[in-house]
Amino acid sequence: MNKVKIITDSCSDLNGKLLDKYDIDYCQMQTVYEGVQSPADLRWSDDDVHALYNSLRDGKRITTTQVPVEEFQKVFTKYLDLGFDIVYVGCALKQSGSVNTGAVVAKQLLQNYPEHKIYCIDSLNACIGEGIVAIGAAQFAAQGKSADEVNEWVLKNRKTIHEYCTVHTLDYLKRAGRVKASAAFFGNLMGVKPILVADAEGSQAAYKKVKGRQTSFKEIVNLMKANIKDPENQTLFIAHADCSTEEVNQLKELVKAEIPVKEIEVVYIGPIVGASIGPDAIGLWAVGDEFTWVLGD
Secondary structure, three states: OOEEEEEEEHHHOOOHHHHHHOOOEEEOOEEEEOOEEEEOOOOOOHHHHHHHHHHHHOOOOOEEEOOOHHHHHHHHHHHHHOOEEEEEEEOOOOOOOHHHHHHHHHHHHOOOOOOOOEEEEEOOOOHHHHHHHHHHHHHHHOOOOOHHHHHHHHHHHHHHEEEEEEOOOOHHHHHHOOEEOOHHHHHOOOOEEEEEEEOOOOOEEEEEEEEOHHHHHHHHHHHHHHHEOOHHHOEEEEEEOOOOHHHHHHHHHHHHHHOOOOEEEEEEOOHHHHHHHOOOOEEEEEEEOOOOOOOOO
16 A cells, blocks of 8 residues: 655645644645746745735735646656655635646546556635645544545545634635625725635635624634534644734634633745735634535525
């Protein structure tokens, strides 16, 4: 049986520490500004983070691409040559076509590697939610599981990720075509803050709205508290788009006061998701029961 390598993409927002800790690799998407494409590097520095989000604050238009064919070919071939089977945990198909591109590349490559397998899986998540699925797959693979078994694990567990995120405005996501919501959410009324989730089909959706930034923090903590499963034995993730240290610490203290999690991990919302969601977004991600809500329910 071949060893299994877990690969994800730039939408997973796994930083260098987490990629190394769980032995995960990723395929790079790209950001585009004024016609110049740049790799969406998850091992970016604090200075890189501030530069991206300050550009968005200044009104610059940054777009993104899916994983290029050549990138899939390079990364997949690297691990096939090392004797691995591959499980690619990709960004939600509702938000990126990368999973489909990966599957086409995999089919072509496997003609030359008939003793290997490549699974390309829609994680039904983006941001660190996708990363959590990849981490779980890597931990499962590390137990000596086959690619078939890891594929089954991902398909079974990908809907257990709960995301509760708040933003100042939905304008960035609306502009990028990344969020589904009724027109009422786009009014940007004074002080009204939308709460976003990744719905059961993988779309970013406005779940509800509340009045004020502080209230939105309390609301996402309350939602997570009601839905997290076995918190004492898992890591809860806070991901943010260049929020102030004071705001991040405030949310972290609210979590500590309400949810007895084993650990809290703070990460940046990466360049691909960040270009779409905009600066100062912040949210919570953790594992709960299967998430079944779909926009329109």
